Amino acid sequence: MIELVKISENISRSFNGKETVExxxxVNYxxxxxxxxxxHVTVGQGSFxxxxxxxxxxxxxxxxxxxxxxxxxxDVSDE
Structure with missing residues (x-):
């Protein structure tokens, strides 16, 4: 059985004048x-x-x- 084990996340944090937005x-697996x-695999916004x-x-x-x-x-994206 193949599985992905998360090892780290990359998060950006910005401030919009009222609150912090992350x-x-x-995500790295x-x-x-x-x-x-x-x-290993890195999954990003719209890419891997x-x-x-x-x-x-x-x-x-x-x-x-x-x-x-x-x-x-x-198959997953068609659902």
């Missing part, structure tokens, strides 16, 4: 599979940057995993 800019770190390592799969298996991930993301 905006979440990005470790990608963990069965207790082993496999990479993912770096995966320690995979033992073939090129074809890795491509299929990436396609499955994007299909799952597309």
């Amino acid at each position: 905006t979440l800019q990005a 470790r990608i963990v599979e069965n207790g082993v770190e496999k990479g 940057n993912m770096n995966v390592y320690s995979m033992t799969s073939t090129v074809e298996e890795t491509k299929a995993l990436v396609e499955k991930m994007f299909n799952a993301l597309s």
Whole structure:
């Protein structure tokens, strides 16, 4: 099972004259599979940057995993 484990958040704080406004800019996660770190991902406003390592799969298996991930993301955004 692959899971994302949050390690940090980047927040900007501004003052609009009356109150402090905090905006979440990005969240950094470790990608963990069965207790082993496999990479990391940063999710920002309208973007993400993912770096995966320690995979033992073939090129074809890795491509299929990436396609499955994007299909799952597309299914969620269609709801």
